[in-house]
Amino acid sequence: MRQRSTFPRLLGPLLLLAAGLSTLGAAGPTGTPGAPAPGTPRPLGAIVPAPASVTPGGAPYTLTRATAVRLGTDDPETRGIGGYLAALLRPSTGYPLPVVDADAARGGILLRLSQRSAALGEEGYELRAGSGGVTLTAHRPAGLFRGVQTLRQQLPAAVEKRTVQPGPWRIAGGTVTDFPRYAYRGAMLDVSRHFFTVDQVKRYIDQLALYKVNKLHLHLSDDQGWRIAVDSWPRLATYGGSTQVGGGPGGHYTKDDYKEIVRYAASRYQEVVPEIDLPGHTNAALASYAELNCDGVAPPLYTGTNVGFSSLCVPKEITYAFVDDVIRELAALTPGRYLHIGGDEAHSTSHADYTAFMDRVQPLVARYGKTVIGWHQLTGARPADGALAQYWGLDRSSAAEKEQVAAAGRNGTGVILSPADRAYLDMKYTKDTKLGLAWAGYVEVQRSYDWDPATLLPGLPPSAVAGVEAPLWTETISESAHIDQMAFPRLPGIAELGWSPASTHDWEAYRHRLAAQGPRLDNLGIDFHRSPQVPWAAE
Numbered sequence: 001m002r003q004r005s006t007f008p009r010l011l012g013p014l015l016l017l018a019a020g021l022s023t024l025g026a027a028g029p030t031g032t033p034g035a036p037a038p039g040t041p042r043p044l045g046a047i048v049p050a051p052a053s054v055t056p057g058g059a060p061y062t063l064t065r066a067t068a069v070r071l072g073t074d075d076p077e078t079r080g081i082g083g084y085l086a087a088l089l090r091p092s093t094g095y096p097l098p099v100v101d102a103d104a105a106r107g108g109i110l111l112r113l114s115q116r117s118a119a120l121g122e123e124g125y126e127l128r129a130g131s132g133g134v135t136l137t138a139h140r141p142a143g144l145f146r147g148v149q150t151l152r153q154q155l156p157a158a159v160e161k162r163t164v165q166p167g168p169w170r171i172a173g174g175t176v177t178d179f180p181r182y183a184y185r186g187a188m189l190d191v192s193r194h195f196f197t198v199d200q201v202k203r204y205i206d207q208l209a210l211y212k213v214n215k216l217h218l219h220l221s222d223d224q225g226w227r228i229a230v231d232s233w234p235r236l237a238t239y240g241g242s243t244q245v246g247g248g249p250g251g252h253y254t255k256d257d258y259k260e261i262v263r264y265a266a267s268r269y270q271e272v273v274p275e276i277d278l279p280g281h282t283n284a285a286l287a288s289y290a291e292l293n294c295d296g297v298a299p300p301l302y303t304g305t306n307v308g309f310s311s312l313c314v315p316k317e318i319t320y321a322f323v324d325d326v327i328r329e330l331a332a333l334t335p336g337r338y339l340h341i342g343g344d345e346a347h348s349t350s351h352a353d354y355t356a357f358m359d360r361v362q363p364l365v366a367r368y369g370k371t372v373i374g375w376h377q378l379t380g381a382r383p384a385d386g387a388l389a390q391y392w393g394l395d396r397s398s399a400a401e402k403e404q405v406a407a408a409g410r411n412g413t414g415v416i417l418s419p420a421d422r423a424y425l426d427m428k429y430t431k432d433t434k435l436g437l438a439w440a441g442y443v444e445v446q447r448s449y450d451w452d453p454a455t456l457l458p459g460l461p462p463s464a465v466a467g468v469e470a471p472l473w474t475e476t477i478s479e480s481a482h483i484d485q486m487a488f489p490r491l492p493g494i495a496e497l498g499w500s501p502a503s504t505h506d507w508e509a510y511r512h513r514l515a516a517q518g519p520r521l522d523n524l525g526i527d528f529h530r531s532p533q534v535p536w537a538a539e
Contacts, residue, residue, distance in 0.1 A: 041170035044129070047153040048513055049212055049496035050504040051178040058173030059131035063155075065095050072102040072112030077141035080267070082111055085148050089155075094164035107133035109151070111144050123214065123269075124179030127151060129171045142269045143179075146212050150176060153210075153520070160523035182453070184388075184416055184467025185498030186215030186273065187491060189483075192222035192284075193305070193474040194244050195251035200480050202264050207487070207526065209268040211495035216265050217273040217340060217469060220253075220330075223283035223302045223310055227252045228274070232325040233289065240284035240301075245475055247303045258333055266335070273373065274330055277342030278323065279349050279357050283310040291318055305475045308347030314357045324364050331368035339365050344375035344392070355381040362387065373416070379408035388466050390416040391457065392424070394440055399458075406457050409464030417453045418469045423494050425472040425487045429529060435476050435486055445514070445531040449493035450507050470494040481527055488521055488528035489514055511535070 045054030069082045079099065086097040102110060110133060117139040120126065125138040125147030136147040154172060158165040187208050189201065196204075205216060220227045226240035229252060241252035253261070262272045282292075283302045290298035294313040302310075312319050331339060341361060346354050358374075362384040365372045372378075372387040379389050391405050409415050420427070420440040427443040428436040454462040470491050477483060492514060497505070511534050518536040521528045530536060 039168050039170065041172040042154050042156070042516075044154065044172040044174040045176055046513055046516065047150055048492045048510075048517055049499035050501075050510075050513070051150065051176045052501050052504075053177040054174065055176075056172060056174035058129075060170040060172050061129045061131060061134050063089070063093060063095065063167075063169035063171075066108075067095060067097060068105040068108040069097055069099045070102045070105055070108050070110045071099065072110050074101075075113060075141070078111055078113060078144060081141060081144050081148060084145075084267075085109070085111075085151070088148075088152060089159060089169075091162045092159045092165045093167065093169055109133065110135045112137050113141070113144070114139065117143075120177075121179050122183075123212075124177075125150070126178075127176040129154075129175075130173050134171055142214075145209075145269045146178070149210055149212055150178065157516075157519035157523055160520055180212070180214075180499045181501055182465065182467035182498045184215055184469070185213050185495060186217050186416065186467065186469035187213050187487075187494075188217035188219060188275075188418075188469055188471035190219040190222070190472060190474040191227050192219055192225045192244075194248070194478040195225060195227060195241070196474075196480075197251070198253070198257050198260055200483075201261050203480055204483060204487075205261075205265050205268050205270060207524070208270065208491070208495075210524075211492045212499050213491075213495050214270055215273055215338075215467075215469065216270045217275060217471070218261070219275045219277065219471075219473075221276045221284060222281045223307070224304075225250045225252075226284040226288065228258055228330065229254050230326050230329050231255075232329065233322065235288040236285055236326075240288040243301050243303055244478075245303055245305060246478075248478070255333060262333070262335065271336035271338070272334060273336060273338045273340055274334055275340035275342055275373075276326055276330065277344070278361060279312040279314060279319075279354065280308060280310055280344070280346035281342060282312050285322075286310060286312070289322070292316075292322060308345045311346060311348040311353075312357070314349065314353040319357075320360055320364075323361055327361075327364050327370075328368050331365075331370050334370070337371050338373050338388070339368075339370035340373040340390075341365065341378075342375060343378045343381075346377065351380070358382065376405050376415075379405050379413060383408055383413045385412070386414075388414045388416055390418055390469065392418045392420045392471070394419065394421045396421075402457055403459060406459035409457075409460045413464070414466035415457070415460060415464050416466050416469050417456055418471050419451070419456060422448050422451055423468065423470050425470050425490055426474070426477065429531065433529075435482055437473075437475060443490070445489055445493065445533050446507055446511070448490040449497070449510060451497070452502060452505065453497055454502065468494055468498040484527045485529050488526050489517065489531060489534065492517060 041060040044056040082099040120139045123142045125143040128135045138144040226236040229237045237252035244250040287301045358381040376389045376391040426436045428438045515535045515537045
């Protein structure tokens with residue numbers, strides 16, 4: 001649930017705002033921020049997401065050919081993070097950046113775990129920089145990894161290039177003490193409407209890592225395609241996964257493919273949350289096995305974009321044997337704590353059947369050691385103890401719908417906030433956006449950022465907010481380039497809402513910090529949407 005900090009936050013926002021403004025330099029006649037003087041380090045804390053506390057001061061540290069990544073902890077995970085950092089920095093700097101034990105060199109970049117830093121939590125870190133070097137301290141390896149992303153963003157954007165650049169490579173002096181506001185900070189990728197390969201998913205994982213996202217929610221089944229192999233029901237993948245929206249070839253992940261995604265996500269300290277959407281959004285399964293239909297007749301495969309027309313047959317016992325097998329096999333592949341069972345838009349299932357179905361299925365998730373997540377319609381049934389409900393309603397959603405979710409929160413159900421008219425990355429920016437849909441409205445960058453998870457739902461206790469998630473549905477999205485256009489630059493803002501303290505939340509300050517991300521995204525090969533709401537910085 002929500003993580004509570006013990007660090008004072010009063011000075012952080014003021015220092016951060018000052019640092020962010022000093023990053024900009026003088027604005028030109030078009031409002032485009034000027035670049036800092038050549039060689040001037042990026043002001044400490046002028047990054048995304050905004051840190052909890054920033055204390056600038058002292059001389060910067062300059063990376064040189066003699067810089068080493070030093071390990072102050074005899075721990076395989078710390079060594080892996082050190083190797084990851086060195087691999088990020090070597091191509092652009094041209095420096096060897098050896099990864100060595102702490103006593104093998106002086107200065108450089110020191111990574112260390114400390115039992116005295118328990119107040120930082122699972123993902124918090126402290127970064128100290130001065131002329132003699134940089135020290136990253138954390139209580140857990142995940143915190144070191146999050147700190148690496150901060151160190152990375154403190155360096156010039158050219159550090160993201162894969163060829164040697166001239167530098168200099170300077171990190172501003174001072175201290176950043178940082179930790180997340182919420183424990184759950186997710187992004188969802190729908191691989192059912194259009195299939196994305198393992199390598200495409202890995203690319204998205206790397207993009208998410210830069211902004212400290214810690215959950216990758218994979219929407220693995222829907223009417224248009226079933227994307228994960230299930231040994232006990234093999235036609236789900238081979239037949240149900242053989243198409244996609246528009247009639248393309250589809251595809252599916254073998255169990256080894258899925259394990260590789262899980263492994264790679266874990267190397268970026270992201271937990272995979274698999275979703276099998278039930279009892280609706282199931283046409284691919286119904287087409288694969290006739291016996292799952294109430295009338296025993298399999299419908300044809302579906303390649304359109306309508307929703308709400310399919311349903312598993314709630315009265316049939318085979319339905320629960322099927323669900324048990326799928327959950328058992330998927331849970332065995334998934335080391336994370338959560339398994340998402342969907343539950344949205346079950347328009348072809350009566351309320352009584354929906355409730356009966358959820359009463360039977362939620363215990364199956366617990367049987368295999370996982371915690372239930374469901375879309376917020378689950379709150380209209382009886383959420384299991386410890387379940388999370390993912391809210392995707394709109395500002396214009398009815399008061400009754402909002403109160404149903406808020407009441408569940410008051411009764412102990414945690415809530416992940418994914419309001420469709422703010423956090424859905426597949427919504428068009430404007431009427432002229434070529435990709436995406438607009439059923440939730442147009443969602444420009446400011447709208448996607450300018451809300452507070454703690455106050456979005458009237459009557460929902462702030463303590464019931466588990467975190468935020470940015471879903472990306474793929475009815476119109478079939479390539480990595482499409483992901484780039486729709487996820488960026490909105491995803492960093494949702495990530496900041498999940499990570500940064502509420503006291504740092506300010507659109508004017510944020511849009512300038514986001515503007516400085518433009519060259520970094522360019523150098524990473526991310527062809528992002530150049531929103532006119534953001535004064536994008538030059539390289």
